[in-house]
Amino acid sequence: MNRHVTELEFERGLADIRTALERLEKAEAKGGPDVVAQANKVRASYDQALTEIYRDLTPWQRVLISRHPQRPRFLDYVATLFPDFIELHGDRHFGDDGAIVGGLATFADRSVMLVGEQKGRSTKENITRNFGMPHPEGYRKAERLMRTAGKFDLPIISFIDTSGASALQDDEARGVSWAIAECLKTQANLHVPIIAVVISEGMSGGAIAIAMGNRVLMLEHAVYSVIAPEACASQLWRDVSAAPEAAAAMQVSASQLLQLGLIDRVIPEPIGGAHRDPEVAAQYVQAALREEFSLLANEGLDWTTHRYEHYRHLGRMELLMDGSQTTGNGRH
């Protein structure tokens, strides 16, 4: 576990223990059994503190974790889980967006098409990746690669990590809404299975655009939301500082969304979050994907129909009967 990550506001309590531990660990190598014992004790209390902090996170705290600068990105998972990944570039129309990466790889002895949203880490990379906010050509690249996957009968795994699609003038001019809509329609039409994994931030149309999976997975501390909590707060609370309330009200965390039937599986994270142990996080993702794969591979499903039914039933509503209200749902 890497304890040298940027600590978030709500992890403030860790700093003292960590500092003490760092001092002890320096002494540990040449110190006697006393020092080792004490170091072990402090280590245990660090782990304890971390476990307690992460036992009961608020949705807003998860929003902050999902945006943690050291949180593993799509390409970090690719490096670990898909070592033979061949990146394929371009939308064949306009450009090669850095905020969406895609290509071919092998997983569980099967060829798969990967598509994922990619944030940067350095300033330079953030510019290349547009801070993980895809341009229209990114969605068009994703759509093209998904169609290629459909043509060659390859399952698709998509990784979602975006604060939203890019929404500047050029994006409007190149039809960001159109690109997202086409992406959705293409996924709806595909006869291959799609597994979507929300790995960190899944915000708004920019997230659902590539997340129309037959199975939708989320990392434990990832968030998935109709809109960024800040934007929700600013509109409904008329106060951007109400973002934590907005995050709570919109139920953006994985466990809540599983409860609501909006996602299919929560992938656990190591204690202290994926960014404290990216290796273990990748193993958990791998294990979950393997399970999903054995599920998918064994079924001779009509994935198009399966996907239709999957999304067809999302929504909660009631039917008004004879003037009196009867609780029901929207299925027919």
Added chain:
Amino acid sequence: MNRHVTELEFERGLADIRTALERLEKAEAKGGPDVVAQANKVRASYDQALTEIYRDLTPWQRVLISRHPQRPRFLDYVATLFPDFIELHGDRHFGDDGAIVGGLATFADRSVMLVGEQKGRSTKENITRNFGMPHPEGYRKAERLMRTAGKFDLPIISFIDTSGASALQDDEARGVSWAIAECLKTQANLHVPIIAVVISEGMSGGAIAIAMGNRVLMLEHAVYSVIAPEACASQLWRDVSAAPEAAAAMQVSASQLLQLGLIDRVIPEPIGGAHRDPEVAAQYVQAALREEFSLLANEGLDWTTHRYEHYRHLGRMELLMDGSQTTGNGRH
């Protein structure tokens, strides 16, 4: 017939007769039977001279006619033949190219999709239309509309009039070659019939891009060529002024191409060319299209296969047998 058109170099002999006739015609209204008789005589000799000039045009002269500034454009034919035309704009990706126009109309009691290359006439319109040189988004608009036609079982009529696709840096950046290739593939895949009409200039890849008809028609003085004669001359003759020779050598005229089996029908033009009587030219085009339509409408063809076989057999070659050459062709 409109005698007040710009006369081309090889029509120089007409000017004197026309001037004389103009003077007589002014007098004709209030003049006696003598004046009328003389005017009739001069009119006849004008028609005679024109007929003689147009009886035996060289390929290069036809190139000049095909580029005549007053020659009817795609939208002139639309105005006459398709009065209920509804233009549909845009490629849904980047822009709405003025050099390619498309939309729905009725012809011979059937709904059809029209797609055509459009040159301008005024300087302003020429800028909007990029002098009839389509950008990638023009071909992508054409392709989109053709796919729409395929989806809704509508025959396609395409009108070709271009000196070539636009080939500047931005066109390369947006993949002009890719756009043309996709256009070709889409036409190959369509199950609806396509009639292509080369109305004036059909130059190079920019022309064939929308001309992959089950039937290919050409106006009598239109030209259709693998490359503009000037570019051919400059490359093969190393002398741009050899363009007339290049035009002759490449056999760019309608009658030659019919003879070679490269087009299916020549549509006659009024004496002196379509630009001297656009109304009559439009009637001829209408008559030809009506005939094609009755041909197409009565057949329950597999148009995709028909188109495949149509283009599959284009090309002349021989098979070398046992070291000796036997004239043959490329079919198999």
Added chain:
Amino acid sequence: MDFLRRARGERFRPVEQQALEQLPDDVWHKCLGCRELLYEKDFEANLHVCPRCGHHHRLTVSQRIESLADPGTFAETDHELRSLDPLGFTIRDRRYLDRLREAEESAGVPEAVVSGTASLDGRPISLAVMVMEYLGGAVGSVAGEKITRTVERACDEQRALIIVSQSGGMRMHEGLFSLMQMAKSSAALARLERAHLPYISIIADQTYGGATASWVALGDIIIAEPGARVGFSGPRVLQAIKIRLPEETQKAEFMLQHGMVDLIIPRPQLRATVSALLRHLTSHCSARKAAPAPKRRRITVRSTEARE
């Protein structure tokens, strides 16, 4: 009828009720485009388009339906669907369910989508019209469900689909349920596409967010009304993320120029255009009905002799 207040989306009541309350001082209306005073009867007759400057004022949902459907043919569907509050959403003790009740009262309709079947010049259509007056046309479970059912009804009953959109975006009060309506409706439209049935998407003023990025953009033909504001992020979202777009960006004319929209049609010509488009896009149906499609066979029209 207080037209001005209604046009600003502050208040809306069904036409019948308005007629009862009409007062003499309401017969003139000030155009929102050119500030000209317009005589109400002319204004109504011109479908709320200013005859002077062409400004397109908002139509009520019933006026919109009347402007498209053949008289007396509109049969509303799914009127009985009502939103729930799946998240128990409250803003400073203000409950979403209360907000819904207020919205219904002020808009005069119980949802942001009114849907039904009708005919247009005799052709069967499945029609959905969005209602800006109901929570700013924000899309939640019910709006998404009604759009989806409208698409499915087109599939199942071989109708052409028409959706008139105007929407502020997704309804945040229903969280991810709202976002999923994009996927749900797009999946239905993919089915419609596979059935080769036509869909004409009509953009009225102020169409943003999830609606734009799903059903609005997926029309076979996309028509916008002149001057209609249309885009991805609505103005309030842009404000929240501190982005200012140039004035002209999110406009029908900008979208036409950039290839996203097929046509901009003034409202008085809208019905005729839609009718003509439907005639074209359904012409193969009548052709098929008229004569059963002959079996496909491979023949070569042209002589192979001529070819080589």
Added chain:
Amino acid sequence: MDFLRRARGERFRPVEQQALEQLPDDVWHKCLGCRELLYEKDFEANLHVCPRCGHHHRLTVSQRIESLADPGTFAETDHELRSLDPLGFTIRDRRYLDRLREAEESAGVPEAVVSGTASLDGRPISLAVMVMEYLGGAVGSVAGEKITRTVERACDEQRALIIVSQSGGMRMHEGLFSLMQMAKSSAALARLERAHLPYISIIADQTYGGATASWVALGDIIIAEPGARVGFSGPRVLQAIKIRLPEETQKAEFMLQHGMVDLIIPRPQLRATVSALLRHLTSHCSARKAAPAPKRRRITVRSTEARE
């Protein structure tokens, strides 16, 4: 072997002949990129890529085939096809047929395309390689026919398609017959697409015109070699129409940046990449072979309880 002259496209002879004529002073070659003197054996071993600056020099067609096909598996097809002179084309009394004879002599092959079948790491492929040395890779009836047959052979024999392109454009001497090769080959590629067979399009240096605007652009995966010049109008056409494009425009790297090309792969890694891509794109075939596809049935994996 006179490598430098050959690299400039002035002269080309089959490898065997070259070997015979190899003289001691030919063992060093000057790199066209960095002017470094390279030892020929290293240069050959590195597939004509400069180990110092990475400049990709032209490969002969046999080297190209050897670099992709499994040893001994290449079987040439349609070698017997020869151009005719359908237009009786002469340039100042110089006949096209004479030009063809010269081209064959200097290029060592009788057309601008060499085609055949082979395997690549055991997977069956249908392969076409263009030959710049033959009339600058200009496409006429025979080149188009050979490309088309290569595509059809892929369809008919369930092979993956690989085309290595380099071409100055369409062959003007055959007039519209040449232009029609774009339509012919695209139609064949449309058939391949409908058969769901993979096509990998490889762009070598100098690929222009009709080739680019048909088969080059229609690959499922498009790979370019580093620094390869690729574009619509070739330099001589641009010169004729008096257009000067910025240096960087018609380059593989520019095309990658603008989304047209999937990958730029240095030649030494090209074979392995193509092989891996083919493994992925044909994996469904082996999956299908391994187990007969079960009948599709509608089931819902997830519990409907969890959903509402």
